[in-house]
Amino acid sequence: MDKIIVQVIERQTLAKNIISLKLQPIHDQLPKWSAGAHVDIFLPDGQARQYSIINSYSDENCLLLGILVDENGRGGSVWIEQNATLGSELTVGKPRNHFEYLSANANHQVFIAGGIGITPLLPMIRQAEAENSDWELHYIGRSLENMAYVEDLKSYGNKVTFYPRDTTERPDFTQILDLHKSLTIYCCGPELLMDKVEELGHQFANITVISERFSAKPLTDDSGFDEFEVVFSYSGITAKVNREQSILEVAEAAGIYVSHSCSEGICGSCETPIISGQVIHRDSVLSEAERIASKTMMICISRANCSRLALDL
Ligand code: FES
Structure with a gap:
């Protein structure tokens, strides 16, 4: 079962240009996944787009996805926005996870999200909270109206800091984080943010950075192109x-x-x-x-x- 037919059973607007879809399989039981996982949504031309799974496997037999509708993108999110109406059917892949949350890790956990990059971090934050872990979230977005789940995250009090760029300076992580502690940083967001955070991991031996990218890293090495x-x-x-x-x-x-x-x-x-x-x-x-x-x-x-x-x- 590589592909699963699902039905849209709920659709909401989460923020400006961000919708959520709750998808339930028509016939199957969904395979198990863990915090940080994503699934493919297949488009009519056979191409796929990846979306992080917001809910936990234990919730119910459904997937909750957050989708940034990008008018300037390759067209996949716009197609989904126009066609994934309530009751419609979509084809998704099996959940995959290359952004695993290390729940056994006793370090202080730092979550850093840029825009729609908040979505894979939400199940991790819920798990950290359930495990009584020491954590903090830094959430950057264009403006509050472009940022999903702001009201939900406010319930975590001062563990969460919002940086809407229209009213707030971009965070300087070398100033904000306690760089003397052993930190595990989970980061998902645009390229520039990821580069800055990954740099911290290179600079400080006590910092581990675990990240997930929306787009491919630029290729700097052109070796390996021989036959x-x-x-x-x-x-x-x-x-x-x-x-x-x-x-x-x-x-x-x-x-x-x-x-x-x-x-x-x-x-x-x-x-x-x-x-x-x-x-x-x-x-x-x-x-x-x-x-x-x-x-x-x-x-x-x-x-x-x-x-x-x-x-x-
Ligand atoms: S097809 Fe996506 S990593 Fe190869």
């Missing part, structure tokens, strides 16, 4: 990947089915186990530790750094 051979071990097929092709394209051309969605290394759906060979990881999904371990790769964008790469596909 190489890929062995799809499970399928028993060996093929050449030339400079213009991705491994995903070569697999599809060979008739091998690979679940994929974004094709730019941000959704994690094409993650494939590596059997042997060196890889240049070019995705925005794997953590630093996962890249070093190099057990899996995103075959839509990452490439071999060797002449022969074997994959469990």
